[in-house]
Amino acid sequence: MKKRKKIPKFRSEKEADEFWSKHSPLDYPDEFKALKKPFEFDIDFLKKMAKEHKEKKKVVTLRMEESQILLAKIIANRLGDYYQSLIRTWVREGILRELEDHPEIEKDIRKKQLRLLRA
Known part of the structure; x- marks a missing residue:
């Protein structure tokens, strides 16, 4: 029989944010009513x-052909x-395609504690 997971007690909102950025409520079905x-x-x-909770954007400079722009x-x-x-949006979609084509990359993402772009 599979052991049921319990949601831990959080000492701060930051701790809760960190936990939920790495876990899904679907993993704790018995904890919700x-x-x-x-x-x-x-x-x-x-x-x-x-x-x-909106993720901040960072300005980057890309050199692109005028025709592409x-x-x-x-x-x-x-x-x-x-x-x-x-x-x-196109960059995001390209990144998601790469993640689908190379699932081993997710290990590196998790090591760096980055949020995945998946909705």
């Missing part, structure tokens, strides 16, 4: 939490997006 009625968050609270701008305009956001 179904709600009898729907739970509603205050919209201002949700906005505050989203802002606090122009094509990205045309595609982004057609999609109703900014070209920088579109390029960032």
Whole structure:
């Protein structure tokens, strides 16, 4: 019989954040109970939490051919997006493809305690 996992007690919010960045609530099914009625968050609270937990972006410089930038701008305009956001999405998708093609890379990611890009 498989031993049931218990969620540890956390001494700080940081400790809890670190734990949940490496674990899934799905690994602890017996630790959660179904709600009898729907739970509603205050919209201002949700906005505050989203802002606090949004991963910070870092500026990088990429040298790209002008034609690539122009094509990205045309595609982004057609999609109703900014070209920088579109390029960032393409980079993210490329990274995810590499992770799928080379699952052994995840060990290195976990050693460095980086969050995976998977949603």
